[in-house]
Amino acid sequence: MSTAFTKHAGVDVPLICGAMYPCGNPELVAAVSEAGGLGIVQPVSFAYVHSGSLKAGLERVRELTDKPIGFNAILEKGSKRYEQVMSAWIDEALEFGVRFFVTALGNPRAVVDQVHAAGGIVYHDVTERRFAQKAVDGGVDGLIAVNRRAGGHAGKLDPQALLDELLSFQLPVIAAGGIGSPETFRNTLDMGYAGVQMGTRFIATPECSVHADYRNAIVQANATDIVLTRRLSGIDVAVIRKGTEAQMQRGEPGALLSWMLRQPKTKHWARTYLALRSMRELKRTSRSATEKLGYRDVWQAGQSVGEVHSIEPAGDIVRQFDEALR
Numbered sequence: 001m002s003t004a005f006t007k008h009a010g011v012d013v014p015l016i017c018g019a020m021y022p023c024g025n026p027e028l029v030a031a032v033s034e035a036g037g038l039g040i041v042q043p044v045s046f047a048y049v050h051s052g053s054l055k056a057g058l059e060r061v062r063e064l065t066d067k068p069i070g071f072n073a074i075l076e077k078g079s080k081r082y083e084q085v086m087s088a089w090i091d092e093a094l095e096f097g098v099r100f101f102v103t104a105l106g107n108p109r110a111v112v113d114q115v116h117a118a119g120g121i122v123y124h125d126v127t128e129r130r131f132a133q134k135a136v137d138g139g140v141d142g143l144i145a146v147n148r149r150a151g152g153h154a155g156k157l158d159p160q161a162l163l164d165e166l167l168s169f170q171l172p173v174i175a176a177g178g179i180g181s182p183e184t185f186r187n188t189l190d191m192g193y194a195g196v197q198m199g200t201r202f203i204a205t206p207e208c209s210v211h212a213d214y215r216n217a218i219v220q221a222n223a224t225d226i227v228l229t230r231r232l233s234g235i236d237v238a239v240i241r242k243g244t245e246a247q248m249q250r251g252e253p254g255a256l257l258s259w260m261l262r263q264p265k266t267k268h269w270a271r272t273y274l275a276l277r278s279m280r281e282l283k284r285t286s287r288s289a290t291e292k293l294g295y296r297d298v299w300q301a302g303q304s305v306g307e308v309h310s311i312e313p314a315g316d317i318v319r320q321f322d323e324a325l326r
């Protein structure tokens with residue numbers, strides 16, 4: 001099936017394996033791309049969890065496939081050093097032949113200029129029209145519509161309502177959230193989307209370097225098991241419920257952190273603190289990449305868990321979804 005997205009990305013199947021921290025390892029990215037979809041590199045995962053550096057991770061991907069891959073650039077401001085590192089990472093990805101980039105948060109203009117100069121394409125994550133308008137003003141080539149069924153930082157609108165808000169921009173729109181089966185994939189494309197982005201479904205694969213507990217939890221969970229927590233980043237994140245409501249509240253930001261998260265001048269530092277706290281916990285327990293996110297941890301996932309009933313190779317999933325279009 002040819003869409004505006006498949007032409008932009010140079011892929012056969014209008015399907016993206018979304019960037020995931022810490023789940024996005026090189027083997028998963030490569031497996032999705034090799035099968036005809038588009039695997040997206042999450043540079044922090046490559047550099048600090050799985051490979052030791054972004055370059056090493058990209059080299060590992062290229063050992064496994066020469067098909068197109070994408071790159072995720074998170075743009076939240078607050079640290080000049082971070083902006084410099086991200087810009088250098090983008091240059092590194094361009095050197096490896098990456099030409100499809102997904103931006104999130106912030107103003108994408110600098111990334112658009114950097115990528116367009118190399119002949120690349122930029123799509124931007126949005127949850128509603130006002131953010132899409134800023135992205136369009138920043139020169140992006142497409143939009144990734146994150147709906148209320150997504151894992152991680154989900155939106156507030158259902159897929160149809162969000163698409164209705166974005167169609168007037170006349171850019172390709174990718175659906176992100178709630179897609180876990182070939183049938184839902186086909187129905188989403190019939191709705192008018194140019195492609196879909198999945199994360200949760202690809203966690204339940206042997207290529208995804210997570211603890212077996214995490215994979216099994218996705219297979220066993222239902223859509224009603226997905227709840228929101230602020231303990232990971234200070235922003236509502238969709239995760240699999242474990243235990244009682246009181247148990248899920250443990251680790252949530254206290255009064256001071258909650259206040260800092262509401263203030264424009266301090267929210268970045270509060271989010272950084274929460275992210276570092278999570279990373280320190282993993283380091284303190286000395287767990288390897290394949291042992292991270294065991295049963296004591298918080299597991300990010302979307303409502304598509306209700307459609308995930310088995311652990312299957314990532315390439316098989318892409319081929320099954322492609323078959324649904326024929």
